[in-house]
Amino acid sequence: MNVFVLNCGSSSLKFQIIETDADRIATDSDKQLAKGLIERIGSEAIVTFQVDDRPSLKHAAPLRDHKAALAHVIEWVLNPETKIPGIAGLDDIHAIGHRVVHGAERFTGSLLIDKDVLNGLQECVDLAPLHNPANLKGIYAATDLFGPKMPQVAVFDTAFHSTMPETAYLYGIPYQLYRRFKIRKYGFHGTSHRFIAFRYRKLANKTREETNIITVHLGNGCSACAIKEGRSVDTSMGMTPLEGLMMGTRSGDVDPTVIEFLMHKEGTSVEEVFSTLNKRSGLLGVSGLTNDMRDLQSEAEEHQDRRAILAIDMFCYRVKKYIGSYIAAMNGTDAICFAGGIGENSPQIRQDILSDLDWLGISVDGKRNAEAIRGKEMLISSDKSRVPVYVIPTNEELILARDTVRAVKSLPFPC
Numbered sequence: 001m002n003v004f005v006l007n008c009g010s011s012s013l014k015f016q017i018i019e020t021d022a023d024r025i026a027t028d029s030d031k032q033l034a035k036g037l038i039e040r041i042g043s044e045a046i047v048t049f050q051v052d053d054r055p056s057l058k059h060a061a062p063l064r065d066h067k068a069a070l071a072h073v074i075e076w077v078l079n080p081e082t083k084i085p086g087i088a089g090l091d092d093i094h095a096i097g098h099r100v101v102h103g104a105e106r107f108t109g110s111l112l113i114d115k116d117v118l119n120g121l122q123e124c125v126d127l128a129p130l131h132n133p134a135n136l137k138g139i140y141a142a143t144d145l146f147g148p149k150m151p152q153v154a155v156f157d158t159a160f161h162s163t164m165p166e167t168a169y170l171y172g173i174p175y176q177l178y179r180r181f182k183i184r185k186y187g188f189h190g191t192s193h194r195f196i197a198f199r200y201r202k203l204a205n206k207t208r209e210e211t212n213i214i215t216v217h218l219g220n221g222c223s224a225c226a227i228k229e230g231r232s233v234d235t236s237m238g239m240t241p242l243e244g245l246m247m248g249t250r251s252g253d254v255d256p257t258v259i260e261f262l263m264h265k266e267g268t269s270v271e272e273v274f275s276t277l278n279k280r281s282g283l284l285g286v287s288g289l290t291n292d293m294r295d296l297q298s299e300a301e302e303h304q305d306r307r308a309i310l311a312i313d314m315f316c317y318r319v320k321k322y323i324g325s326y327i328a329a330m331n332g333t334d335a336i337c338f339a340g341g342i343g344e345n346s347p348q349i350r351q352d353i354l355s356d357l358d359w360l361g362i363s364v365d366g367k368r369n370a371e372a373i374r375g376k377e378m379l380i381s382s383d384k385s386r387v388p389v390y391v392i393p394t395n396e397e398l399i400l401a402r403d404t405v406r407a408v409k410s411l412p413f414p415c
């Protein structure tokens, strides 16, 4: 099957076309045929397309909304000059897999989208007003452009964490608020944590029941996850992706009193304060420079910029604290696995996070750590480390494609 995997953000659209089926899943031989990214939808959009491992092509196009962006992608896919292997027409796309950020308590696994599911997704908008509307736009645009007969599947960021126990997911607020409004921790990046756990099992030759690990996804968004017997038992993001680790532009954990205090002091609205916490905090807010870890590291190295150094130190300190708390919560861990743009590419950040953990017996091998670069699964801990540490490049799109096949063909969903 050729699966069109779609990930719509508020002003972006990412896609991949992946050839996969039950046999390819079993033999790990799924094939990425094409991929692309459209940014700044709503104005002069920046479009990047790539077939196979041929060089990527970049251009600008005025794309007013997600439907126009998807139409632009389809036009490119069908252009005879594009030559995507095995794709001559729209009939060669057999299903669409959508990333959906929030599934609330209702959606605990991937499933085929029908009217009922669409209604349910609308209800989830309340909990994820920044994310789910864009996912819905992608679903509506795909229905219009691929036709109503095209099977479409929703894969939720929250689903993997639906196994968290009450003790982990409830907030210490009146229980009625959970009952009435479903205010609780949901967790995100679920497809990534699930993929990392799956790859760990392969690497370490363990069964799902033997998988007791901590996964740390560090990209623009960052989250950590405690995985016990193959299931998520705690994670750092909360009711929304704002809670937990410090991120590129998100604050992570703050005392909620800060919100009222800021509104009072600055005479601003609650929306304005949340905009600060979501878009102007984290690495960007502390450094006053950038949300990009690579640039921040250059500033710290070349100019010894005090606040760049501070932002990086705070970032690493938070991750270390979450790792420590999950080791306590699970009474130990069999491994720590890093993923995401920062987790996969920055030996320095991994080293800083895991420094001074010799009391726990964790030690990183400098050479192995330095050699772990994007795209490679690597063990980076030293032979004497009590806990093995891995870098495992994540692949959320692959999970999306595989779940789409499973939902369409009614196959079982291994965790």
Ligand code: ADP
Pocket: 218, 219, 220, 221, 248, 291, 292, 293, 294, 295, 297, 340, 341, 342, 345, 346
């Ligand atoms: P997203 O969460 O949007 O998918 P990514 O997973 O691509 O983002 O992560 C983006 C982050 O990864 C940025 O902060 C970027 O600076 C960082 N990053 C990418 N490569 C490196 C590198 N070589 N060293 C340090 N940070 C890096």
